[in-house]
Amino acid sequence: MMSRFAVKAAVLMLAATFGTGTAWAAESLQDVMKRRSLSQQDLLAAAKTYTPSGKRDEFVVFSSGGQSGQLIVYGIPSMRILKYVGVFTPEPWQGYGYDEESKDILKGGWIDGKEITWGDAHHPAISETNGQYDGQFLFINDKANPRVAVVDLRDFETKQIVANPIYKSEHGGAFVTANTEYVFEAAQYPAPLERKKFYPLEEFNEKYRGGMTYWKFDRKAGRLVPAQSFSVELPPYSQDISDAGKGPSDGWSFTNSFCSERYVGGIEQGRPPFEAGCSAKDTDYLHVINWRKAAELVAQGKAQKINGHNVLSIETAVKEGILFLVPEPKSPHGVDVTPDGKYIIVSGKLDTHVSVYSFEKIQAAIKAGKFESKDPYGIPVVGMRDALHNQVQLGLGPLHTQYDSKQCVAYTSLYVDSQVAKWNYCDGKVLDKIAVHYNIGHLMTMEGDSAGPKGRYLVALNKLSIDRFNPVGPLHPQNHQLIDISNDKMQLIYDMPLPLGEPHYAVAIEASKLKPGVRYKVGTDSRTDKDHPGRARAGEERTERKGNKVTVFGTLIRSHITPEIIEAEVGDEVTINLTNLERAEDETHGFAISAYNVHASIEPGKTISVKFKADKEGVYPYYCTEFCSALHLEMQGYLLVKPKGWKAVAKKDAVKSNYTEADYRATLKRIVDTQAVIDSVVAYITSTNFKDFPDVVSMVEDATDQLGKIPDAKAKHEAAAGKKDWDNANLWAEQVYQYQVKAADIGLRAKTYLDQHGAKKVK
């Protein structure tokens, strides 16, 4: 009655019968539209966004995760979220902040020796070449704990976090210069620049400062270089969003500000709150900085050191003519350089206009020495009239501007109106408006802050979702709305809930520019891009003990961990290095030790290490946390933590299985049956043009790898059988069968792939 794992040709036939050419379902399109109350417009939007199984998105978005401290990756137009990348916050699925290598990355972001376990990720920026996104690196800042992180887009991993040496908070970062020479960030809330130094609020004007930091980027190393980085000291004006010049304005950066009133609240003392005093005056200041010349000044030794970091003082900056101010409508947020680099568009949240500044006019005023005044710190102020190209009335709460591929066309978010305005910044005409839900913050067009915007789509990053989605309790998701901008009229085509984090800004890149890998060279430390000292190849696995230090050099492959038993004594310091020996795409293994708070994620080729003190006696199972194969539950082992000085009592053969020759013969029979199936799958695959499909070629390689392990296990079961050791004979024969099952699994995947991708028969 019981059937063994009968991998018979009959089963394959059954699969073929049902697996392909499914008849069409009964409900018609009209039925569905009626049942779901879809309009023709809804259907058009569905057709514009729906992405069938296996088809790819046109653009890939990188969105900040706000207080989640993470980076969110999603596709356009499907609006499906592809990945959360751990940046400022530990995340165990990725092993980020759990293995020693990524702990080191997070440690780079500690402040004053204090561990920081989260971030307020705000503005992602993709590396640029000649002002165009090049798809190599991504930078993102942390507002709460002023830091910048580097993510490598070859593997979507965070490689570096640097803490700002002089700020207490920041906002205007990360932004990149046109060739990613520098990644920069502006301070936010003014504070003393010296580390751990208190000055009373009464000395706000004298001792509190803002600033602008330029981090030097070494593209070849893929890392920021703190020693070659510098800052420009700025007045305590709450610097905010920034942007880099490009084309004619390359070499300059622009940073706006709020609360240039330098107001200090104190509602608990009866004083009007910050919100009243920080928005009382009509204008704040746009900061205009010649960063290229600033870098030269630093090279000439004109910077002072604050906390070991190069800082150009306001005095030096003014004297050397690299720092200027221009009044801007109060409490602005976005400052956005046009694709041609000629204009800088500022949105003043409490003004109904956007203000288009002309870089040429600003430069002319500077050259002519035509300033309307100096600010209290002696910085020359260019008059608004002398700097403006035009001002355009758009609506309530203009916040951020992005650009179209069509010349002069811009899109600006209106926070209070909850709208997006499409307008022409050359002639100042408003072209279209569309309502969004609700309270849009930033917006984003495709490569829309680069020198070559791609048009097509716009995403409204709405801060509230209120009634848009099924309710999930008091804490709501955010709402990113996709808008089709290919036509004169904007059309809302998708609402996407953001399930974790509060994105502030996002950038979208053409999908074809990204070429991430699927595996590492075997033994790679992915956080340093170097060979991992703890790497091991198959057969090199070992456990070393030196004093109370136990070091494991282990490997992982479907479906076993080597070693399967790790022995330690209470008090030992245990380091476990693990290399994933898989080459197959998506064959990640996880590693967890029960109740010891140990976890890691190890992608193909990667080596990681975990470290812990064996501080409690007992038996602690470990296992692979990824469902990596049919026998993933059996990918297990035991950490044995023995009392100090434990002596084994008389060893007995507890694991004797009492298999018989009949068991062994039965297993051999199963191996023969299974091989027949594998042969039939191989025959099928090789009867097609499978070599035209790189994914199938990889699968075939992977299956061949699995089959390649068989001779060793076969030699073992035959040797044991020769000694009539039926236990070992049967068990090693079982292991042969396990390799066969894995090969068959991959073979069937390859067959399905070929069926579904229209493979052709070849002779």
Add this chain to the structure above:
Amino acid sequence: MMSRFAVKAAVLMLAATFGTGTAWAAESLQDVMKRRSLSQQDLLAAAKTYTPSGKRDEFVVFSSGGQSGQLIVYGIPSMRILKYVGVFTPEPWQGYGYDEESKDILKGGWIDGKEITWGDAHHPAISETNGQYDGQFLFINDKANPRVAVVDLRDFETKQIVANPIYKSEHGGAFVTANTEYVFEAAQYPAPLERKKFYPLEEFNEKYRGGMTYWKFDRKAGRLVPAQSFSVELPPYSQDISDAGKGPSDGWSFTNSFCSERYVGGIEQGRPPFEAGCSAKDTDYLHVINWRKAAELVAQGKAQKINGHNVLSIETAVKEGILFLVPEPKSPHGVDVTPDGKYIIVSGKLDTHVSVYSFEKIQAAIKAGKFESKDPYGIPVVGMRDALHNQVQLGLGPLHTQYDSKQCVAYTSLYVDSQVAKWNYCDGKVLDKIAVHYNIGHLMTMEGDSAGPKGRYLVALNKLSIDRFNPVGPLHPQNHQLIDISNDKMQLIYDMPLPLGEPHYAVAIEASKLKPGVRYKVGTDSRTDKDHPGRARAGEERTERKGNKVTVFGTLIRSHITPEIIEAEVGDEVTINLTNLERAEDETHGFAISAYNVHASIEPGKTISVKFKADKEGVYPYYCTEFCSALHLEMQGYLLVKPKGWKAVAKKDAVKSNYTEADYRATLKRIVDTQAVIDSVVAYITSTNFKDFPDVVSMVEDATDQLGKIPDAKAKHEAAAGKKDWDNANLWAEQVYQYQVKAADIGLRAKTYLDQHGAKKVK
């Protein structure tokens, strides 16, 4: 040239012109289908899944997050992810594990005094009443660190984590009994039951054990009750997935197992690995337990205490007739009781069949004392033939079964074949098969493991995505595929990437059964459901100092934090309690202190506390991390950490603003203009049947709240003006204006809502 924030009727008109009745875009449906290579079938799938802005999903899914330790919530059929809920892993967007209240929840899950910062979340279960999902609570287990968590579906927050007192790992949980009397979990990898006790592997058979734990659930309190919970000791068979009986089988639970060979690997010592030895025999054991009688035995004092927990020994369980075994095809995963409670379907991963056991037959055998043998621990074994209803050959790697609303219809995932089989468990006929990508683990139909499955949709929880989505590096997302099961033939209609975590199992509930709230009673500790001792109402804010302990009782409202300045000395212990005074839906505030690793998320009505040692001198800004209003950047304050014994030098009036009477008059003028806009919006709203829209009624209440704050600020600016104190006069007038802006913002939202929801004019 500069315009102030001219909230004029003209702007509103502009908004009306562009905001509604957008003309239709140029591209036709046929154009779009051609451009995007969509087939008619794709279009039908799009129509079945696309959910226009503001429309809701029919079902809500709760999916485990695997090694992320989180719970993932998404909608069907749109497959949009609505929320990640923090369960076993800290997550800062939610403040989970960052405020003191949620830290306490996580602390409940510490093991042996060791902090555990992640979990391997496996199986969510929704609370049931009479075997039907009731939508009140959700339970989920942690495989790595054996624990169970309780999530309250009124606010989607984790309320409790309990650590299993006797296991080292578990898998077969969480499952609930038909009226949620108990939530249960089965052990996974055998280990000694005593805490921190080592026995060598040679004593595996004698000293290592599995088990089954039944956690008593107090539905009124919404918490598990450890003191009323118990376990049944089981042999070291690697217990696995479980299910509860229902209808005729209510009172019983079913748990399968693998590695009943009790094999111990050791590949590093030349022994065949676990995977070979753990799948060598044809059958493992289905454990059949009478939990209702077990609970009575515990009440009668027949349990022994292990680590303070009630455990019924194998000996007692056998003697009292509550524990039986039935052979099952080897290495099974799913054990799934049919909706009518009559059958138990077991999928043996290494068998091509599913096995349908008859509860009636098992009971008959037990009653007749008809056992084929006893296992090595003396447990009676019912013969397979005596227990089976039938066995049905489905394909390679059957893993898990769920049910349709149609009688006798079941769906089983086939891991190796990467297919779903639809079949009839009454007559054993295979009805349909569909290919999925790739390697499906669990599957899920709508309420498909309850007594009342809803049919309609099925989700395949695939473990690999390989080539399905745009590449995002070596670590791939998972892939949940949505399948329409309303017709005879299954139809694949959506591929959803899972961007964070590796879901194992999921449950889906009719959306209408969920009724979460959007706000708390003001001053609630959401983790205890009680009044928070640190709560404060408006006007009650204060800072208290006792010795070196500084305690703040603060509040948050658009757009200020009270207090705005917090003073401490180095070494002080600072506790900050914060109450969100908002009533408006989705008006969450965040709270961060720069560089002090402090963050919290405070939803409307909630009170939280954060605690830290002011261990470094300096000035540390704090701010609201949610984009809560136009002036959210100005929702800020300063933590001043002074050197010990700091004495203020001569105070000077550093914050003098030098406003003039003209400034004050200009602000008053702006207030009058803005009030005119507000009046026009109010007139518009009240001219409609807005009372028919509860969401608008809430917005009107919220706007009225904002306007209600004006008289106090008005009194202040008038009093200051009376004293010719133009600084305070202008600043308090500005504050009046800020309240107006917030009211106008909400009013405009309400107006848009009415426009878009077809509000009618009333006289």
